[in-house]
Amino acid sequence: MNTATRLSLYGISLVGVFAVAFFGGRALIPDDTVAGWTKRADEASQDHDSMESGHEMTEVGGLSVEEGGYRLVTVSAPQRAGENGELSFRILDPSGDPLTRYETSHEKQLHLITVRSDGSSFEHVHPELNQETGTWSIPWSWPEGGSYRLYADFVPADSPSVGDLVLGQGLEVAGRFEPVAKPLSRTDSVAGFEATLSGELKAGSTSHLTARIMRGGKQVTDLEPYLGAAGHLVALREGDLGYLHVHAEEGELDFQAEVPTPGRYLMYLDFKVDGRVHTAEFVLEAK
Ligand SMILES: [Cu+2]
The missing domain is CATH 2.60.40.10 (Immunoglobulins)
Known part of the structure; x- marks a missing residue:
């Protein structure tokens, strides 16, 4: 091997070292792409801040101490x-x-x-x-x-x-534990009442839900106020039990629910009749 060949091989191996350094670092990704990601991350965190301060939250709660x-x-x-x-x-x-x-x-x-x-x-x-x-x-x-x-x-x-x-x-x-399956359901029977929840859940937007309480085939119209409304609805996301904010609307048993992701949601409606609070349970699927 002559000196010239040896030098050029040395040159090639140096290029190899630089290439490894180049691909190993962020230089692999063009700077303008990185700038775009950073900008989007900033915008996302600003959106997050504005959602935190406002009341229209679509995030789930209750997953952290x-x-x-x-x-x-x-x-x-x-x-x-x-x-x-x-x-x-x-x-x-x-x-x-x-x-x-x-x-x-x-x-x-x-x-x-x-x-x-x-x-x-x-x-x-x-x-x-x-x-x-x-x-x-x-x-x-x-x-x-x-x-x-x-x-x-x-x-x-x-x-x-x-x-x-x-x-x-x-x-x-500790104690006996038999898991209970919760199939999709819009109706529930509790203490002689038939409860129904209508409306469609749509991921990422506000969904309007209406409950109806029947007894002996007749609609119950004398619901007592409970927690400042005709009823109180709690929604939990199946899988992680994330807690969702549900707002009571004007009207008997009308609610606004905001669900962040498709999937099943466990809904619990508290209503009060004759001085007693009952809970009806439903399972809805968000598309
Ligand atoms: Cu309460």
Whole structure:
């Protein structure tokens, strides 16, 4: 091998080293493409900010113990099905102090929802706040074993711009567990009432839903106000149990639901008749 050939081979191997460095780094992707991605990411985060501050949220809540700096802590409940005890927890504010001041929303300072992972055993209750300690508590027992999800839905009074927060946490309960299948359903029978939910869910847009309550073949028209409306609807996304914001509209049992993705949604309608609150359950599919 002569000197010239050796030098040119050296040159080729140098080119090889540069090529590896070039392809190994971001230089592989043209700069203007990267700039486009960065810009879109910025726009997305701005959109996210504006959705957070507004009321028209299409995101799901309740999948995290923390949101906006507020944290769900010291969740305690009976560990075994059938055991009588207390369910309690605290909310910490962004500085780490127990949150004791809440805005009233739907007539309550905090809405506590629990549901088993299969969508059964839904409960929507209103615990008591200890103003000194910031501890929320309510007498409690689990009907059956399984994995449960707990949601605390509230509006902190110390920072009105934060708006409605839904913090969530999972809980394991020992005891018998038979998963319950929840097929698609627009009707439910509960305590002698026939409930129907009509309307189509469309992913990414506002859907209008209307419920109707019948008893003995006649429509029930004397529903009592419950939480500031004729009824209260909670929607959970099947799969991750993400909690959706549903707004009551004008009119008897009319709602606006915003679902972010196609798939099934578990819907729970609380309504009040003769001084008693009942829950009708539906499963709808969003296209
Ligand atoms: Cu409530």
